[in-house]
Amino acid sequence: MRPKQTLFLGLILLVPVLAFLFLKSFGTNRFALPTYLPDSVDSTQVDGKWQRDTVFHQLQDYSFPSQTGRIIGQKDLKDGLYVTSFFYTTCPQDCAQRNSQLTRVQEKFRLEPRVRLVSYTVNPAQDSVSVLERYAERYGAIxxxxxFLTGDKNQLNRLLTEEYRLPALTGVAPTIQHSQQLFLVDRNHRVRGIYDGTKAREIDRLITEITVLLYTYDHNNEPRT
Structure with missing residues (x-):
């Protein structure tokens, strides 16, 4: 075989290998979800060199009554992920917008048991279990x-401020700066995404990133802590 033919054949064989390596690298970098809510930064020594390692907040367990009266905690959400939102039943337009968008997420993952939605009221004095039951029916909650969770005001206040780091809830009426944010929580109870729950394109991103996390779980690429 002539040298030019040998070189040409070698290049033909090399192209698929290079393409595979490029796509693998691109895919890994493109779909690696960030982690939010850092707690601290530690320094560790690797191969004689100091590296900074961020320790991210891990949500602590809380238990609250749901719209059915059943007590729900993180133990009931294990091995999957969930989307957190905050609302109150007499909230005007923005809560309705978020909940309408969340119905899209529910429908998209209707048959995926690892995906759940968790909505906490910021006005527990008014939003009793019976009120939440009617409210959940309005949005077709499965x-x-x-x-939809309610409960002790002090526990909810601590959840809002210390776990999700939102502005404080004080008094009887909901005085929290009404957040439009949704939070994607992974199976290690860490926040992996924050979204504007009133915007359709943000919900599209949420749906995509849920799909990415499920893919990493299925392929053992997301470590369990």
């Missing part, structure tokens, strides 16, 4: 899929 039992065991979408939980």
């Amino acid at each position: 039992a065991g899929k979408w939980f």
